Each structure stands twice: as C-alpha cells, then as structure tokens.
Amino acid sequence: MKRVLSIFLGILTAIGGFVDIGDIVANAEAGARFKWGLAWVVVIGVLGIVLFAEMSGRVAAVSGRATFDLVRERLGPRLALANLGASFFVTFLTLIAEIAGVALALELATSVNYLLWIPLVGFGVWLVIWRLPFEALERIFGLLGLALVVFAVAAFHLAPDWGDIVHQATHPGVPHGEGIPTYWYFAIGLFGAAMTPYEVFFFSSGAVEEAWSEEDLGTNKANVFIGFPLGGLLSLSLMTVAAVVLNPLDVSADHLSQAALPAVVSLGKVGLAFVLMGFFAATFGAALETGLSAGYTVAQYFGWQWGKLVAPRDAARFHTVVLASVLVAVVVGLTSVDPIKVTEYSIVFSAVALPLTYLPILVVANDPTYMGDRVNGRLANGLGSVYLVVILVAAAAAIPLMIATKGGA
Amino acid sequence: MVKRAVIGLIGVALAASACVGPSRTDADYTSKALHTVDVVRSSLQTVQLAIDVIDHGGGYRPYLSRLIGNVEDDANAAVNSFEVVQPPSTTADGVRSELGDAVDPGIDVLSAARIAIRRSDPDAVVALEPDLHAALDQLDRFEASVG
Numbered sequence: 001m002k003r004v005l006s007i008f009l010g011i012l013t014a015i016g017g018f019v020d021i022g023d024i025v026a027n028a029e030a031g032a033r034f035k036w037g038l039a040w041v042v043v044i045g046v047l048g049i050v051l052f053a054e055m056s057g058r059v060a061a062v063s064g065r066a067t068f069d070l071v072r073e074r075l076g077p078r079l080a081l082a083n084l085g086a087s088f089f090v091t092f093l094t095l096i097a098e099i100a101g102v103a104l105a106l107e108l109a110t111s112v113n114y115l116l117w118i119p120l121v122g123f124g125v126w127l128v129i130w131r132l133p134f135e136a137l138e139r140i141f142g143l144l145g146l147a148l149v150v151f152a153v154a155a156f157h158l159a160p161d162w163g164d165i166v167h168q169a170t171h172p173g174v175p176h177g178e179g180i181p182t183y184w185y186f187a188i189g190l191f192g193a194a195m196t197p198y199e200v201f202f203f204s205s206g207a208v209e210e211a212w213s214e215e216d217l218g219t220n221k222a223n224v225f226i227g228f229p230l231g232g233l234l235s236l237s238l239m240t241v242a243a244v245v246l247n248p249l250d251v252s253a254d255h256l257s258q259a260a261l262p263a264v265v266s267l268g269k270v271g272l273a274f275v276l277m278g279f280f281a282a283t284f285g286a287a288l289e290t291g292l293s294a295g296y297t298v299a300q301y302f303g304w305q306w307g308k309l310v311a312p313r314d315a316a317r318f319h320t321v322v323l324a325s326v327l328v329a330v331v332v333g334l335t336s337v338d339p340i341k342v343t344e345y346s347i348v349f350s351a352v353a354l355p356l357t358y359l360p361i362l363v364v365a366n367d368p369t370y371m372g373d374r375v376n377g378r379l380a381n382g383l384g385s386v387y388l389v390v391i392l393v394a395a396a397a398a399i400p401l402m403i404a405t406k407g408g409a
Numbered sequence: 410m411v412k413r414a415v416i417g418l419i420g421v422a423l424a425a426s427a428c429v430g431p432s433r434t435d436a437d438y439t440s441k442a443l444h445t446v447d448v449v450r451s452s453l454q455t456v457q458l459a460i461d462v463i464d465h466g467g468g469y470r471p472y473l474s475r476l477i478g479n480v481e482d483d484a485n486a487a488v489n490s491f492e493v494v495q496p497p498s499t500t501a502d503g504v505r506s507e508l509g510d511a512v513d514p515g516i517d518v519l520s521a522a523r524i525a526i527r528r529s530d531p532d533a534v535v536a537l538e539p540d541l542h543a544a545l546d547q548l549d550r551f552e553a554s555v556g
Contacts, residue, residue: 111471249454250447254483257476261458268467276472409444 007219011227013142018231019238020286021101022094022193022347024279025340027235028259029408030186031242032252033178039169039236041187045194046232048387050224052358055365055380056200057220060207063370067204068300070370071360083356084301088294090353091198093346095290096329099125100339101283104256109276115334122330125287126323134209134308141285148278151237154266160244185401185408188394189344192351194235195391198293200357205296209307214374241266254340291329295322344407351398354391362388432494438501439555441491442508446548448487449515452480453545456522460538463531473534474526481519488512504555511551515544 030038056067063070068087072080102125103117128137174183212220241262242253253259256279263271292308299306299318306318333339362384365376376384402408432438459473496502518541525533 108472108475111474245458249457250450251454251458252448252451255476255479257472257479258455260472261455261462261476264462264467264472265458268462268465269469272467272469272472 007222009139009143010219010223011230012146013139014223014227015142015146015230015234017138017142017145017282017285017289018228019145019148019234019278019282020094020193020196021097021283021339021343022196022350023235024101024238024256024259024282025253025343026186026190026193026347027238028242028246028253030190031239032246032258034175034183034186035243035247036165036168036239037172037175037183038187038190039239040172041190042194042232042235042239044390045191046229046235047383048191048390049195049199050228051380051383051387052195052200052361053203053228054220054224055376055384056204056361057207057212057224058217058374059361059364059370060204061212061216061220062214062372062374063364064208064213065370066208066296066300067201067357067361068297070364072301072303074360074363074367080301083360084297086353086356087197087201088297090196090346090349091201091290091293091297092325092329093342093349094196094198095287095294095325096332096337097339097343097346098283098287098290099326099329100333100342101256102280102287103333104339105276105279105283108257108260108279114339115336118330118333121284121287122326122333125284125291126326128284129288129291129308129322129326130312130319134206137288138206138285141281141288144281145278145285147274148234148238148282150263150267150271150274150278151234151241154263154271155237155240155244157266158241158244158262160240165240165243179405181401182405182408184397185348185405188351188398188401189347189408191390191394192347192349192354192398194232195354195358196347196350197353197357198290200361201293201296202289205293205300205307209309211309217374256340291322291326294325295319341407348398348402351391351394353395355388355395358384358391359388432497432501435498435501435504438494438497439504441494442504442555443552445487445491445508446511446552449484449512450545450548452484452519453515453541453548455480456519456534457538457541459522459526460535460541463535468531470526470529470531473531474523477519477523477526477534481516481523484512484516484519488516507551507554511547514540514547518544 027042059070060066068084071083075083099118099121100114102121103114106112106117106121107114174180207220238259242259245262245265246253246258251258260272260275260279263275295318296306298321304317305315307315312319364370366381368375432441456477459476462468462473491508496505518537522534522537525537
C-alpha cells in the first residue's frame, strides 16, 4: 500500500512539475497566434521527453550514475567540456527565466514590481535547496503545481467546439497573416520547451539522489509514461484557453498576465487564485530544478561529490556552484532584461543544445557494459533514432529561424 | 577559438532578432505600421477582456493593474519603435501621420484604464468601454485605408 501511494504521489508530482515558465509562455503564445495549429508539436515533444526521460531514469537506476557523469566517460573530457558549456549555458538561461517567472507571479498577486521580488526569490530558491530534503522539495512544488489543472477546468468551462479543435489539431496549417518561418520558429520553441535538457539532468540525478535500483524501474515507468503525458495535457490546456479566448480578439500572450487571462475570464477570482498558485509553484519548482541541475552538471563533469543526500560540507563545491548560479541569475534578472524574452531565448537555445543531451543518453542506454540486459529494446531504439533526426533538424534550424523571424515577431 | 565563435554567433543571433530594422520601401514601412496597429489592438482587446472580468465580478485589483500596465507598455513601445523608423518617401510620411491619428485615441484609453485601476476605481475602467470601441474602430479604418 505504501509503495502504491508512493507511485501515485510520484505521478502527481510528475504532472504538477511538468510545466515551467517555458511551457507557459510557449503554449499561451502558440494558442493565441496559431490556435491548435501547433498542438501536434506538443504531442511530439511530450513523446520525446517520455522516451528520453525513461532512458535516463533507467540508466540511473541500473548503473547508479547520472547523465553527465556518463557523458564525460563516453565523450572524453574535451568533447564533454564543450557539452558542459552548452548545457550549462542553457540551464543557466532557464534558471534566470524561472526566477523572473516566480517574481512575475508574485507581481501579479501583489502589484509590487517584479524587480523587487527577484532578490527575495533568489534567496528563497537557495534556502529551499539548502534546507529541504530532496524528496520534499520535489514533492511540495510538484503537488502545488497541480493548481495549473485550473486551465483544463477553464477549457471545459469555456465550452469550445471540441470537434473544431480536433479538426484543427489534426489538420495543422499556417493561419492567415502568419508567415511559414514564424510557424516553424514557434514549433521549435514548443519542442524546446517540452524537451528542455535540465529536465533530464534533474530526473536522472534525482534517481541517483533517491538511490533508485532496478526495483524502481516500475516507478520510473509510472512517472514517465503516466505523469509526463498528463503534464503535457496541462500544456495543451494552456494552448486551448488561449486559442478560445485570446485568438478571436487578436490578443497576443506576451506577458504572464495575458497567459493567465483566459482562466480569469472563465472562472473569475477563484480561477485567478489557482492560476497564481500554479504559476508560482511551477516556476519556483523549476527554479529549484534548474539551480540544482547547474550544480549537478558541473559537479558530475569534474567528478566532485554532489547531491543533497550528503552533508553540504562534503559537497561544498557542488553547493558553491548552485549558490553562484542563483546569485548570477538574480543579478542578470535585476538588469531589467525582459523575462519573457529570456524565456523565449532559453527554449530556442534548449532546442539548439538538445542533441548534446540526448545523443549520449541513447548511446549509454544501448551499452551492455552499463546496462546489462536492461539495454534499449527495438522500439526504444527505433523511436530514439527518429527523435535524434528530429532533434538535429530542430537544432540546426533554431537560430536561422530566430534571426529570420526576428524572434517570432 | 570555437568557444569565441559560438559566443559571437549567439550574440549576433540575439542582436539580429531583437532589432527594429530600417525601412527601404513604402511597402515595408506600411507593414511596420500595420504591425504597430496589431500591437495596439491587442492591448485594447486585453483591456476589453479586463472590463468583461470586472463586469462579472472577477476583478482583483493587483492583477488587473499589472495586466493593464503590461499592455499599455507594449502599445507605447510599439508606437515609439515605429516613430524612430525613417519614412522612405513622402508617401510614407502620410502613413506616418495617419498612424499617429489612428493610435493616439487607443493610447489615451490605455493610459486612462491604467490610471483608473491604480486608483482602485474599476467602474471607471468599465466606463471607458465606448471610447475603447471607438479607438478600435479608428484602428480598423487605418488598416482599411493602407492595408
């Protein structure tokens, strides 16, 4: 019974923890501009993260080692260092976006300028990472993130024409007034938002933190195969309400306040309360994950002691990297750089860095030296190879499209 | 060397995607004017939704204050960005002048809405609805005349 409860909580945490600032911004913007014309990208992105998160969780459970630990071993120190540079840059950019996202959520709740919140949020993120046990910090914010189910409730309450939604989602096209490059730029942004590299670093390092073994492969599968797709439904809900409320009025979703608006129109103050709680929990939880991931990648590359299961004094360099990352992210956030633009860039650069994360996972998941008889099956390898091609195409096209469309303007 | 090239590429990409470029043709200038109208319309329609929320008793002042403040900033930024673009011809001068007339009422409504909500006077925001519709009509007329 205890194990069932643990798996159930794990699934709920995976659902609530699935959405972050990148998903919120990308899905709301895509819904407002393209209605359901990009829903297929969310489905592909969720399938992709399911595939690779399952692999990285399995690798961690069987080998007892996290992703970046193995990246260096398989790629060699020089290539792995380049990989570390790119992965850390994207994770750090995402950390800035998440901290600013928490501050923006607090601004919406209090009307106090988000810049005043940023130092407090940075301190809060560091304090929680420092003080809270790993399982607690993962569970608390994952479960609070379930408040974003309000977007699914709002979608039903708005009573859209579901037949039309299914038709548009299955017959995607570029709407009148939008260019083809802009459509594909948003597609890559949505893909990058669903498959952000830090999710894999955090997931695999978390598996090591929680001392997963082969006995936990069932938990891994439940979290990934049930939790992530249901989390993906939250992303689609955000897109749906934006498509129903904002698109017909030509309203863009360039701010967190506008992303929240459809749920407020549908459900009033109660809806707003859930939205703000959900935004806060999703972005704060993701700030913890990106902060920790910054420390995980660097510490695992250099072979330092890392993690929250050991006393901070025994993992001092890991905690220093986490603290320094949070501090610098706070400083960058305080420069009044547009947080939504940072988010947009972070998801596009995530797409650029995806091959660096996912190729090594695919290689290691096929290596019997690490995996014994738990290597990938034919289906996982077939899908993994197809995804690798998709990821490479998305990575190659991301920056040219960003320049050509002026960041999707 | 490679690291410098990558950092340079990222810098160029960010700069190139963030700039408002000059206009060499009337068509491009008009397209920028229409984009400005789209941003102002989006801001006004956002305030319309805020009015609907207030009408249905769902207004929460701090949230509405930030919402209206955000979209007012967007509209002002779009208009300011357009104003610094050099008109490529005397025909474009006409577009510039017409755009000013078209967006000014909308900008006024957005400012009035922001002032009212920050004074905790949601009824005054709702009372702006006729002016808001008139400002939207003005944008439609501009679009029809140059589009």
